[in-house]
Amino acid sequence: MNEQATGLKKLMAQNRGQNSKFITIASGKGGVGKTNFAVNFAYVLANQFDKRVLLIDADIGMANVHLFLNADPKKNIKNLFFGERVEDVIQKSYGFDVLLGFSGIDELEELDEVSIQSIIFDLERISSGYDYVLIDTGAGVDEKVISFLRASHKAYIITTPEPTALMDAYALIRSIYNLYGYESFKVVVNMCKNKEEGSVTFNKLKMTVKKFLGIDIELLGYLPYTNNLRVSVKNKELITMKYPRDGYSQNIRKIGRAETQQSAKRDDKFWHRLFEFMGKS
Numbered sequence: 594m595n596e597q598a599t600g601l602k603k604l605m606a607q608n609r610g611q612n613s614k615f616i617t618i619a620s621g622k623g624g625v626g627k628t629n630f631a632v633n634f635a636y637v638l639a640n641q642f643d644k645r646v647l648l649i650d651a652d653i654g655m656a657n658v659h660l661f662l663n664a665d666p667k668k669n670i671k672n673l674f675f676g677e678r679v680e681d682v683i684q685k686s687y688g689f690d691v692l693l694g695f696s697g698i699d700e701l702e703e704l705d706e707v708s709i710q711s712i713i714f715d716l717e718r719i720s721s722g723y724d725y726v727l728i729d730t731g732a733g734v735d736e737k738v739i740s741f742l743r744a745s746h747k748a749y750i751i752t753t754p755e756p757t758a759l760m761d762a763y764a765l766i767r768s769i770y771n772l773y774g775y776e777s778f779k780v781v782v783n784m785c786k787n788k789e790e791g792s793v794t795f796n797k798l799k800m801t802v803k804k805f806l807g808i809d810i811e812l813l814g815y816l817p818y819t820n821n822l823r824v825s826v827k828n829k830e831l832i833t834m835k836y837p838r839d840g841y842s843q844n845i846r847k848i849g850r851a852e853t854q855q856s857a858k859r860d861d862k863f864w865h866r867l868f869e870f871m872g873k874s
């Protein structure tokens with residue numbers, strides 16, 4: 594690890610245990626259930642735990658949160674570049690707020706420093722009004738995903754029991770730990786046959802991470818494979834709303850309960866950090 598990484602490692606260590614309200618949802622492999630988790634977790638935090646929630650679609654490659662929420666993809670963050678206020682591009686859906694369009698973040702390059710600072714200021718201001726800001730990302734170890742993870746102090750890593758998904762989850766953890774000393778990982782094992790498969794899968798990952806990186810990761814919960822989720826996706830409905838008694842919905846509520854037991858700390862510098870990590874300010 595180089596000197597810069599060691600310094601960052603110290604900084605991250607200080608932030609460990611900090612219950613950040615910014616949560617980045619990531620995975621190594623694609624299609625493991627991040628977006629479904631993100632929209633349903635947002636729904637549960639907002640409606641069962643009375644939290645003010647902002648869900649951000651930061652999937653650069655294939656943004657699709659709007660499809661799950663019947664939101665208008667034309668109302669998105671790019672409009673901020675043309676002087677619109679962030680309040681005017683945030684949409685309401687099922688009791689929480691949604692901000693789309695981070696796939697356009699590269700267009701920021703064309704903006705001057707004053708405009709970028711004003712966007713950052715606007716995003717910091719609006720974020721202070723939420724208890725949680727959830728960030729759904731695309732698959733893989735993309736530079737922008739890494740920036741969101743680093744900025745948020747808390748990563749939820751989604752995997753499935755499939756060996757390839759597990760290997761990719763490990764690769765993501767390894768790369769961000771090795772580069773930046775980041776070690777605040779919480780894991781959700783999705784599409785499990787049963788609880789046992791969930792815990793076997795998590796333990797494999799935990800042991801590999803401990804053996805090769807020397808750090809501990811936490812299990813957030815496991816989610817069963819369920820046909821009700823496929824039906825909900827097809828009908829553009831949320832499983833937690835339509836099938837609240839399904840094991841998937843129940844376990845998302847358990848995760849919500851665990852998360853909300855510690856009160857999330859305010860964090861006024863998230864967007865500053867993010868734009869800096871992305872090399873935009």
Ligand SMILES: Nc1ncnc2c1ncn2[C@@H]1O[C@H](COP(=O)(O)OP(=O)(O)OP(=O)(O)O)[C@@H](O)[C@H]1O
Pocket residue numbers: 620622623624625626627628629630652655730731732783784785816817818819820822823826841
């Ligand atoms: N627990 C589950 N049971 C059954 N099907 C599931 C479950 N979780 C996700 N799926 C299905 O897996 C597919 C991918 O889900 P989703 O879009 O949430 O994954 P993703 O990780 O966001 O994908 P991407 O990497 O492309 O963003 C969807 O068709 C969804 O219906």
Ligand SMILES: [Mg+2]
Pocket residue numbers: 627628629652657730731
């Ligand atoms: Mg997705």
